[in-house]
Amino acid sequence: MSDQAIILFAHGARDPEWAVPFDIIQKQLQAARPEVQVELAFQDFMTPTLEAAAARVAARGARRIVLVPLFMAQGGHLKQDLPLLAGKIREQHPQLELQVTPAIGDAPEILQAITDWVLRSAS
Amino acid sequence: MSDQAIILFAHGARDPEWAVPFDIIQKQLQAARPEVQVELAFQDFMTPTLEAAAARVAARGARRIVLVPLFMAQGGHLKQDLPLLAGKIREQHPQLELQVTPAIGDAPEILQAITDWVLRSAS
Numbered sequence: 001m002s003d004q005a006i007i008l009f010a011h012g013a014r015d016p017e018w019a020v021p022f023d024i025i026q027k028q029l030q031a032a033r034p035e036v037q038v039e040l041a042f043q044d045f046m047t048p049t050l051e052a053a054a055a056r057v058a059a060r061g062a063r064r065i066v067l068v069p070l071f072m073a074q075g076g077h078l079k080q081d082l083p084l085l086a087g088k089i090r091e092q093h094p095q096l097e098l099q100v101t102p103a104i105g106d107a108p109e110i111l112q113a114i115t116d117w118v119l120r121s122a123s
Numbered sequence: 124m125s126d127q128a129i130i131l132f133a134h135g136a137r138d139p140e141w142a143v144p145f146d147i148i149q150k151q152l153q154a155a156r157p158e159v160q161v162e163l164a165f166q167d168f169m170t171p172t173l174e175a176a177a178a179r180v181a182a183r184g185a186r187r188i189v190l191v192p193l194f195m196a197q198g199g200h201l202k203q204d205l206p207l208l209a210g211k212i213r214e215q216h217p218q219l220e221l222q223v224t225p226a227i228g229d230a231p232e233i234l235q236a237i238t239d240w241v242l243r244s245a246s
Binding site for chain 1: 129144148199230231240
């Protein structure tokens with residue numbers, strides 16, 4: 001087990017089916033990197049919270065967390081809520097290195113993959 | 124100009140920056156298929172609505188609309204709201220053929236692209 005963890009942070013919803021694509025991504029990542037702790041965390045409606053997920057991976061020995069916002073777009077959740085949550089985690093776990101990646105909607109290769117998929121779906 | 128239109132349907136938000144990735148996808152699609160009408164539409168907070176976008180492309184001669192939900196996950200918007208909206212559009216424009224694609228979170232190739240991007244971001 002490495003000392004690295006990946007936390008995938010998603011919005012959450014009341015409908016349990018909502019989490020399915022995020023579960024699939026988590027499983028694909030875990031299969032590709034079996035030595036890394038890969039966890040899901042949610043803003044609302046679903047558990048664990050981001051704080052709980054960070055505490056869990058820290059308790060299991062993580063020293064470095066890469067936090068990936070699985071949000072398509074920039075809004076209040078990413079601009080206001082996420083920096084506050086990241087600040088709390090840094091206070092609670094000062095030994096942890098916490099890196100926050102861009103959101104999926106800020107990644108040109110993801111947008112291109114979506115464009116390509118729409119072109120195939122619409123032809 | 125073909126008689127086909129693509130409408131990209133997204134959630135919408137109060138923050139104007141929220142629409143940026145969807146604008147990029149729209150522009151990439153329009154560049155790839157200049158003969159097709161490619162429009163954005165929003166569930167909430169932003170305009171046009173899906174009904175207004177459908178009326179616009181129909182007025183410009185579209186006979187076939189491919190409606191692409193740019194939602195990561197299945198929840199109330201896709202399960203309840205979208206079928207109602209699609210039904211309304213079919214009533215208002217009986218001459219139109221309206222095809223609704225899966226959501227981006229239901230496309231295995233999009234989930235794989237996200238997984239691959241996380242692996243690169245987290246290494």
